[in-house]
Amino acid sequence: MSPGRVLVTGGAGFVGSHVCDAYLEAGWDVTAVDNLSTGRAANLSPEVRLVRLDIRDPQLSAAFREGKFDVVNHHAAQASVRESVGNPRHDASVNLDGLLNVVGQSVKYGVQRFVLISSGGVVYGEPGQIPTPRTAPKRPLSPYGVSKLASEYYMLAFSRLYGIGCATLRYSNVYGPRQRAGGEAGVAAIFMDGIRRGESLAVFGGGGQTRDYVFVSDVAAANLVVTGADLPPPDDIDSVAFNVGTEVETSVLELARMAMATVGRTVEVTPARPRDGELERSALDCSETRALGWTPETSLPDGLAQTWESMN
Ligand SMILES: NC(=O)c1ccc[n+]([C@@H]2O[C@H](COP(=O)([O-])OP(=O)(O)OC[C@H]3O[C@@H](n4cnc5c(N)ncnc54)[C@H](O)[C@@H]3O)[C@@H](O)[C@H]2O)c1
Secondary structure (H helix, E strand, C coil): CCCCEEEEECCCHHHHHHHHHHHCCCEEEEEEEECCCCCCCCHHCCCCCCEEEECCCCCCHHHHHHHHHEEEECCCCCCCCHHHHHHHHHHHHHHHHHHHHHHHHHHCCCEEEEEEEEEEHCCCCCCCCCEEECCCCCCCCCHHHHHHHHHHHHHHHHHHHCCEEEEEEEEEEEEECCCCCCCCEEEEHHHHHHHHHHHCCCEEEECCCCCCCEEEHHHHHHHHHHHHHHCCCCCCHHHHEEEEEECCCHHHHHHHHHHHHHHCCCCEEEEEEEECCCCCCCCCHHHHHHCCCCCCCHHHHHHHHHHHCCCC
């Protein structure tokens, strides 16, 4: 697809802002819609038009009417597992009611491709196979996981009903510049911030649990790849889903050591009580994403170095 007009929901957030940058670099005209609940206007390049609005707001219609978007890239979400457990109705309101408002407008205004952001860390639950292929059983353990999986089914239904082209990206653990140290998923940012302050690092449940850490620029590149990919109409949710990770497991303790090596300072590591619903292992099989020509290019040490540099 040649560059046109794209709407990035959640574009002022951590990942969304890098996705806006990638579209800009590829020559797209970029609009972001964001209510700035966790995002920051300062994350956005001045070339991005910011519409400050909740994705559930009926006024979204005006943004679509004026924007004439070719592509919608949907990053806005309630993205915290813990928040979803504490307030599942809020999670469903943002992640499902919000999605339905955005998709409804996309169908009404003839959007050609809808890029949906899901989570490989939550839709599969505790995986039986590592790295986890996209066809693995879906066993979400939290309301957030349920709302992400339900979003995928909604998109399948809309794609069949109205012919809107859809691609889903299932991210592993994304890290990199602009990630908030206060955020739940941002363990790399939390560790580096803690090391800088000379604080001890709390490691939940022994630190042996593994995650697949993927650098945010590689994630942004995957968004560009699926935006332009020639995809068949979906048979099921998996046929248009693309895992985005590195296929490599890194334990939380290893990450803590790597973060200390990057910052050049050693702090204490304190064990903390395991958190409910936390996975033991996670790494994604990205074969189908690689088959589209995408590959994660940034090694964990390089990505951590870039993250640390951005914090100073
Ligand atoms: N960071 C990760 O490791 C990771 C992993 C898997 C999936 N994801 C998904 O990626 C997307 C972006 O996550 P992130 O880590 O950048 O989080 P983030 O909190 O930085 O980004 C979310 C953005 O959405 C905006 N937003 C939230 N609710 C909104 C609403 N009702 N209306 C308008 N805007 C709203 C926020 O202000 C923020 O800018 C989310 O869909 C998340 O579920 C992230």
